[in-house]
Each structure stands twice: as structure tokens, then as C-alpha cells.
Amino acid sequence: MIMFDISYLQEEADRLMKIPGVQKGAVLKSHLAAIKERGGTESLAKIEKALSDLGYPLKLQEIKSMREYPEGQTALVSLLCQKLLGYTDEDIFNQAFAASKLSFFGQLVMRTFLSFEQVIKNVSRYWRKHVSVGELECYEFNKKEKFAILRLKKYVFHPVVCLSLAGYFLGMFRYVQPNVKIKETRCAHKGAPFHEFKVTWQ
Numbered sequence: 008m009i010m011f012d013i014s015y016l017q018e019e020a021d022r023l024m025k026i027p028g029v030q031k032g033a034v035l036k037s038h039l040a041a042i043k044e045r046g047g048t049e050s051l052a053k054i055e056k057a058l059s060d061l062g063y064p065l066k067l068q069e070i071k072s073m074r075e076y077p078e079g080q081t082a083l084v085s086l087l088c089q090k091l092l093g094y095t096d097e098d099i100f101n102q103a104f105a106a107s108k109l110s111f112f113g114q115l116v117m118r119t120f121l122s123f124e125q126v127i128k129n130v131s132r133y134w135r136k137h138v139s140v141g142e143l144e145c146y147e148f149n150k151k152e153k154f155a156i157l158r159l160k161k162y163v164f165h166p167v168v169c170l171s172l173a174g175y176f177l178g179m180f181r182y183v184q185p186n187v188k189i190k191e192t193r194c195a196h197k198g199a200p201f202h203e204f205k206v207t208w209q
């Protein structure tokens with residue numbers, strides 16, 4: 008068995024886990040399920056062991072969908088995917104996209120909305136149902152030119168999360184709009200006052 012020395016990640020793990028804010032277990036659960044779907048039980052076991060070694064144990068089987076967990080734990084999981092499983096930026100995005108598809112909670116919430124436009128315009132409410140920190144808003148919805156601008160404020164964890172969020176958002180929007188795409192156009196980790204995502208469709 009290959010052993011990984013992850014002590015170099017301890018400081019970053021502590022920093023992420025100390026940032027105030029909680030999330031519903033459903034989101035975290037879907038991320039771990041997507042890691043398992045992608046790389047099998049071996050990949051999942053690596054992540055679970057690393058979380059335990061870092062002092063923040065979490066097991067897919069034990070996560071309760073409606074319980075609250077630190078928001079930083081998602082960032083930590085994504086970071087471990089990069090460092091231990093060799094995920095590229097694209098892999099992080101795709102894993103989060105798959106996670107949103109596996110989220111029963113997400114499917115349920117999305118079914119209560121009527122149209123893509125309503126989903127986009129209700130992102131703030133939807134965000135707040137899952138996460139206690141940060142403010143996601145629909146800054147612009149341009150029906151004619153088929154684009155929307157989303158802004159995420161007061162939310163700074165780790166750059167890897169931006170990729171993960173973009174993938175997760177896209178998965179959610181795909182429930183109600185087949186040809187939708189997403190791109191982060193401004194980033195709080197790159198000097199902008201918030202993260203900005205441009206959503207386009209056909």
C-alpha cells in the first residue's frame with residue numbers, strides 16, 4: 008500500500024476548517040459519491056483516510072444529508088482530490104458536475120421550480136438553503152442575448168472551489184436547460200471584489 012505524507016497540508020486544512028460557515032451534508036455527500044463514481048472505492052478510501060489523518064474525519068456512509076458540516080470541508084475535499092488523486096482543473100469541474108447530478112436534494116429542489124429563468128433568478132434563495140456563508144446573486148439575466156451573470160460575494164476559501172462551484176452550478180442548471188454553459192469571469196482570489204460566473208445558453 009502506498010502511503011502519502013499529507014502533513015504539508017495540515018496548515019491549509021486547519022485554515023479552511025476554521026473559516027466560519029456551514030453547509031448541508033447533502034452537498035458534501037454528493038461530492039464524495041462523485042469521487043467514488045469516478046475512481047472507485049480506492050479513491051474514496053484515500054480521501055477518507057487523508058481527512059481522518061488531518062483531524063477532520065468524514066465518511067461517505069456516515070454523512071447525514073440534513074445535518075450541518077463546515078463549509079470549508081468541501082474545499083478541503085477538492086484540495087485533496089488535486090493533491091492525492093491528481094485531479095486537473097477539468098477533473099475538479101467534472102467531478103462537481105457529476106456530484107450535482109448525484110445530489111438527490113438538488114434534484115428535489117430543482118423540480119420545484121418551473122423554468123430555467125426562475126431557477127437562475129432564485130439562486131440566492133437556493134444558495135442560502137444549502138450554505139450559511141457567502142451571497143450568491145443573479146446580477147443580470149439577459150433573455151434576448153441568452154446570458155446571465157451570477158455573483159458570489161463574501162466567500163473566500165480556496166481557488167479550487169471556484170472550479171468546483173462552476174461545475175456544480177452547471178449540473179444544477181442542466182436539470183432545466185440542456186445547452187447551458189458556465190465560465191468564471193472574475194475571481195475573488197484574483198483581485199476582484201467577488202466571483203463572477205457567466206452563464207450562456209442556446
Ligand SMILES: [Zn+2]
Pocket residue numbers: 166169191193194195196202203
Ligand atoms: Zn473565484
